[in-house]
Amino acid sequence: MAFSDDEPPHIALLPSAGMGHLTPLCQQAATLLGYGCKVSLIVFHPMVSSSESHFITTFLSSFPSIHSIHLNITPLNAPGDPFFLQFESIRRSPHLLLPLLNSSSPRITSLIVDMTLASTFLPVISSAGISTYIFFTSSAAMLSLCAYFPTHINARKISTCDMEIPGVGVIPKVSIPPLLHNPDHLFTTQFIENSLAFQQASGILINTFDDLEPEALMALNNGVVVPGFPRVIPVGPLKQLFLKETSALAWLDAQPERSVVYVSFGSRTAMSVEQIRELGVGLERSGFRFLWVIKTKKVDKEEEQVLELEEVLGEEFMESIKAKGSMVVRGWVEQEVILKHEAVGGFVSHCGWNSVMEAALYGVPVLAWPQHGDQKMNAGVVKRSGLGMWVEEWSWGGEEKLVKGEEIAKRVKELMESTTVQSSAPRVAVKAMNAIAERGSSRKGLTEFIAKLKV
Ligand code: UDP
Ligand code: G50
Numbered sequence: 113m114a115f116s117d118d119e120p121p122h123i124a125l126l127p128s129a130g131m132g133h134l135t136p137l138c139q140q141a142a143t144l145l146g147y148g149c150k151v152s153l154i155v156f157h158p159m160v161s162s163s164e165s166h167f168i169t170t171f172l173s174s175f176p177s178i179h180s181i182h183l184n185i186t187p188l189n190a191p192g193d194p195f196f197l198q199f200e201s202i203r204r205s206p207h208l209l210l211p212l213l214n215s216s217s218p219r220i221t222s223l224i225v226d227m228t229l230a231s232t233f234l235p236v237i238s239s240a241g242i243s244t245y246i247f248f249t250s251s252a253a254m255l256s257l258c259a260y261f262p263t264h265i266n267a268r269k270i271s272t273c274d275m276e277i278p279g280v281g282v283i284p285k286v287s288i289p290p291l292l293h294n295p296d297h298l299f300t301t302q303f304i305e306n307s308l309a310f311q312q313a314s315g316i317l318i319n320t321f322d323d324l325e326p327e328a329l330m331a332l333n334n335g336v337v338v339p340g341f342p343r344v345i346p347v348g349p350l351k352q353l354f355l356k357e358t359s360a361l362a363w364l365d366a367q368p369e370r371s372v373v374y375v376s377f378g379s380r381t382a383m384s385v386e387q388i389r390e391l392g393v394g395l396e397r398s399g400f401r402f403l404w405v406i407k408t409k410k411v412d413k414e415e416e417q418v419l420e421l422e423e424v425l426g427e428e429f430m431e432s433i434k435a436k437g438s439m440v441v442r443g444w445v446e447q448e449v450i451l452k453h454e455a456v457g458g459f460v461s462h463c464g465w466n467s468v469m470e471a472a473l474y475g476v477p478v479l480a481w482p483q484h485g486d487q488k489m490n491a492g493v494v495k496r497s498g499l500g501m502w503v504e505e506w507s508w509g510g511e512e513k514l515v516k517g518e519e520i521a522k523r524v525k526e527l528m529e530s531t532t533v534q535s536s537a538p539r540v541a542v543k544a545m546n547a548i549a550e551r552g553s554s555r556k557g558l559t560e561f562i563a564k565l566k567v
Pocket of ligand 1: 131132135377378379380405445446447468
């Protein structure tokens, strides 16, 4: 892209904690670099998980022209979700960033900040004369909920009932992120403050595309959800980075086309041992070969201190998995490589938004099993778009009642054998590819965004 006076805009990106936030912001950084922008990435240390530290090291060495700004923060010593606590420590650090932004050369013209950090960074950055954009790493459905939430709370005082989002529809109480039912929770106060701060932003970039979520995007951009809401710019699916090979590749290469079920609940979801065992039974009884990534701890660093897989699943089961040619792994796999592989015919997913967008890009049918947070909102998108199916009775990760192996087997078979979902998911991939092709909606949105950045 050519810039008017040969001076490209200098954009700084500010990711938040967790792979689900770090990955999309880095993907966006790589894309902007490809468009000829000067790009800086702000990195806070120490990070919560080993996956984040490994990822950032590989990313920065793969893109040496991305300038990195490293800042040290003091982790909060308090009980609670380590990722949410890290959000909070970063949220308390805008003063560390300000002098660096002011002294950067060439001058930083715009900042793209993760939505979880918006309310504390936006006022400080804007006062330095830098235009600020939000990056929303979840679905447009979730953005509409987030945008409307302060109004909903004001009208109802409590969030214990269904929520009607103007232009989007009624969100049943059970689909609202559970923490939002507690108005005193740190996550909820951050959520409301961020939502209100969005209104001060110059725009909101989001990893989705027009054809995937037309209603929610239209309602947001027509001011139906919140009058005067900033422009929401869908830029997804994001550029895949393919930083590493994955250990499962050789195994996948040996499998027939569309024959494997890939099972993963993202980077930070640990299921109960009981539910893991039922899932194992279900996968086996489905009769399909599977590639299953198991996590028993929320933070990967703690994974070494826990039970061996044999202890979780039983030696007999592990033997039987081996004999039938399936694969169980613990720890990190390169999901992009797996979903792109032609041997994969279905994805049992928690519906973290990045996973949903990756499945959409490669047309892999999803069996949605939301575990917490925004994942039911995302599972709704999976179902409505034809990308996959969602068994709503399973509830949050089988938390209220264990989902039995028999039931899981039935649904996995349905996922792999249903001609409806097996043909509708690839159609979603065609739309995803169109969105990022020349003259596609996401490509257009991004080009217009870059063109508007003042130098
Ligand atoms: N991911 C991966 N390998 C793993 C687990 C996760 O590559 O073993 C990637 C996945 O492809 C996605 C991100 O990490 O890009 C996880 O984000 P998502 O929104 O799907 O879920 P979260 O981990 O935030 O719950
Ligand atoms: C992560 C998580 C739970 C959860 C969400 C996560 C979201 C996304 C939207 O990202 O709901 C969001 C907006 C503003 C904010 C936090 C999250 O401050 O584990 O619900």
